[in-house]
Amino acid sequence: MIDQEDFRPDPDELLKKINESESENTRGRLKIYFGMCAGVGKTYALLEDAHKAKSNGIDTAIGFVETHKRRETEKMTVGLETIPRKSIQYRGAIFEEFDIDATLERKPKLVIVDEAAHTNIPGCRHPKRYQDILELLDNGIDVLTAVNVQHLESRAETVKQITGSEIRETVPDSFIDRADEIEVVDITPDELLQRLSEGKVYTPEQSKRAIKNFFKKGNLTALREMVLRLTAERVDHQLRDYKAKEGIDRVWKSGQRLMVAIGPGPHSLELIRWTRRLSSTMEASWIAVYIESDKPLKDDEREGLARNLELAKDLGAEIITSTGLNVVNALLRIARLNNVTQIVVGKSRLQNFLTPKTIVDKLVEQSGEIDVYIVGGDEFTPKGLFPKIDFKFSTSLLQYFYAILSVVTTAVLSFQIKEDIGYQTISFIFLFLITLMPLVNFGRGPIIVASILSALIWDFFFIPPIFTIHISNTHDVLMIILFFVIAIVSGGLTAKVKAQERFVRSREERTNALFQISKGLSEAKNLDDVADIAVQSLKQFFRINATLLFVKESGELSPTAHRSSTFIPSDQEWYIAEWGFKNHQRSGKTTGNLPSAKALYIPIESSRTIYGIVGLEFTNENTPNFEQQTFLNSVIDRISAAVEREYLNNLAKNSLVIAESENLYKTLFNSLSHELKTPITTILAASSTLRNKNSSENSSLILDEIEKAGSRLNRLVENLLDMTRLESGRLSTHKELNELSEVVASAIRYVKNLHVENEFVFKCDSSDTLFEFDYRLIEQSLINVIHNCSQYSPKEGRIYVTLSKTPTEFSIVIEDEGPGFAQESLAHIFDKFYRAPGAKAGGTGLGLSIAKGFIEAHNGMISAENRIPNGAKFQIIFPIIKDYKPVDDEQ
């Protein structure tokens, strides 16, 4: 019986299938004509298909075709639309290149772009033409192109070995993997040679040279085999993929995972290609790992490492870099963490001086269940215990001076007591001195110099016969040897300890910096804060100028840099950033997209959304080295996370506003409908009563009621309009210089006109109450507060309004003689729609909340408390920002 579980497709697999078929719909289709070398007729086949497509009604255009003046081929271009090429001037000459912008603008359904491996002239968007093609595909344009087997990254080395010629123009294997269709254009080597000699490929002169070098029959046969094998492998994969898709057979992935350990050396390139080939045969994913050790990389090594990692990435590897003094442990740790089943390493040539085992030996020994492939090479030159003795003046000359001085001083002093203690004991004094040296941080060089010097001095001045270097005693010979051994061992140890210290310190610095950045970012309160901290951190830790461009609401990249930016991209640079933004890719300096830029532009993005671009401007001096780049990447990750957090926060805030306005609506319908209906009822009832002639003696009372109801409705509408303005966050204040005393008086007058019977007492202790404020808003606030007081006052109760001024603030105190506030309502009286328990009928609970909003828009403050002995007391405070001096007009 078959276990049902085994038939269940892996969810990841299904997801991948869905994603693939989705992207198949939006992305353009790529067809590659694949041949063993030039002259097999790829371009011809390509044009033939283009004609077919055109006659089928597909919008077809030629983007770039190199006919090499071959007549047959040239004939084939007739009748197809050709997009004009772009002319670029470079070093005085004019070059014609494929014009990607023109093609994107023209947007045919199918475009022909020959020779994917071509290297573009500097000044083009991408360094390589295949990158142009990828962009076309991303924009939904189908592409026909041609590639020779020698152009394939993973085969370049092999082709070089076969033909002996260096291959410069390559395309990454991932490009071939991207192809929806591959057509092999195949002719036999004999046929090709025939065509060559007929002059169909090159001019007779060129042909002769070609046949002598590249186009040897042996070469051609080998290349042809490569083409056919590669295609067969692919067909095999396609078949399996198809089966997997259709669920015909249980061909789920083996779960194999390869890991290749690489270093900065050129041999790693071969290791990477080897692993790629293995991974593609095994259908396994693969990781390329670099272990950063204690030894800092030299400049050329750094470049080599970057090149190696780039290649691995191009060939589809996942890149992991880690640190660790013990390479073996680090490799195994990463392997286990990533469920690696096979490790690929290069063969070590050198063995350790003190331990007979190479790193590879140790790896094999400790790898346990993981298989280890050892591929010829010298990647793991040990850098451990046996130190290379180099007299680099890495330590300062001063150290050498002190080392020599201390030896000489010891010698002089010892010479005085030589007679008393005997010459042999003196050797111990020297030895003691040398063993002390590492402790006081002497470098390797000075220690060795000191030990040689001590040995010579001891020999020359102390060992009898003195003033000769002759030694008769075996004892003494042994002692001399001992000098050297101790010197070398302590020198080595110091160097190691120091290196470790440096290593630990730089890690500590990085961790610390990362911690500080993360802390800063997590404490940031808004996007502006995040931007400030991000830019400052980049400046502080990398000495890099940065610019931040965020996404606009419309989804486009903002044309202006965030104000925190330390450099502003030029228009041209902005387009480069925008390109990266649109394509979700890094662009500019050190990338494959528009590398002529002054800065590197990195998308700030999460898995789904792009939030902007961070631009980093660095010169050759402060270009981040490899270690810094890893660090930089994690910093960018933190920044992206923080930016995303802020965007999500804003989103959450917006939905909160929506929720609140929904609440507003609800309250409107529940309670305000009552508020609206009451005055309307009054007006309608009153006016119909007026129509009845009998009630004429009451008419003035009835008219009073209509007027009251009308002003109540008006007040309600004003309140709702004000609240909406506050809620929408679009409250704009028109601040003007006005007299506070006037606005207070005017508010009191207004409330008095609302048929309020209270007596008002207005005290103003200052004649200078000029202050910059929005008259209408402050008047409205005061009306609301004073009206509120009058509502809760007994009829005969007074309302006191006191305006006073101190050097720093204006204070308006409004008091009534009503019941005051209940303790529990005191905290809520400024809340929207809050109505104190037992409040009089009428009122919306908006007045005080609006007053508070308006006052706060003037940097003011309103507070409420109970008045002693009874009543409510409101206090409004405005800070005085500027004192207005009287104007002298008598010029």
Added chain:
Amino acid sequence: MMNSKHTILVIDDEPQIRSILKIILESAQLKVIMAETGKEGVVMAATHQPDLILLDLGLPDIDGHTVLSEIRQWSNVCIIILSVRKGEEDIVPALNEGADDFLTKPFNSAELIARINAHLRRTGKTNDEPIFSNGNLKIDFVKRLVTVDGIEVKLTVKEYSVLTELAKNVGKVLTQRQLLKSVWGPSYTEQPQYLRVFVAQLRKKIETLSNKHSLIVTEPGVGYRMPDLHSEL
């Protein structure tokens, strides 16, 4: 009080506002003619030669400002703007373009009538009376003497100019720009702070307990007005 009935032209597209205005104005012994649209309003202003125009800024066909400037090309008739909201941004431009006053809806009918009467009186009489009096304020233009409750008030030259400017236009709102221009000259029109500090000083000198905040009234966001204390009770 008035010999002949004054004619008021109402230009407003709201039928309800037109009919209530008709009732209010006719009960105040004024003759009312109406226009529904801006174009009609301009034509009626030309053909009927009204003594005063009530103009709503929000009209369906042509903008109230256009109506205003068209009428101003050939007539100095008093025009009062009606607007929906206080502090509406186009009140100030309208006043600077030549409107005489403004009222915000909803308005009090008593206030409307008082304003209209004040403006009709102002246009009806010649402005060369040597003595101006409003409430407890008296200005003798010939002697350049200002008294409050009969007590002389010492004013600087500029203070006197501001006060007389407001007095000559009593009942009418003056925008900051208009005041600055006529007292300080055109180059000062963008310095409202100056005027505001100045008015505060002036008020201190002429205001007494009985006329506190009533001789010079701030029109928020617009400018100042000296209310006609005779017609507004």
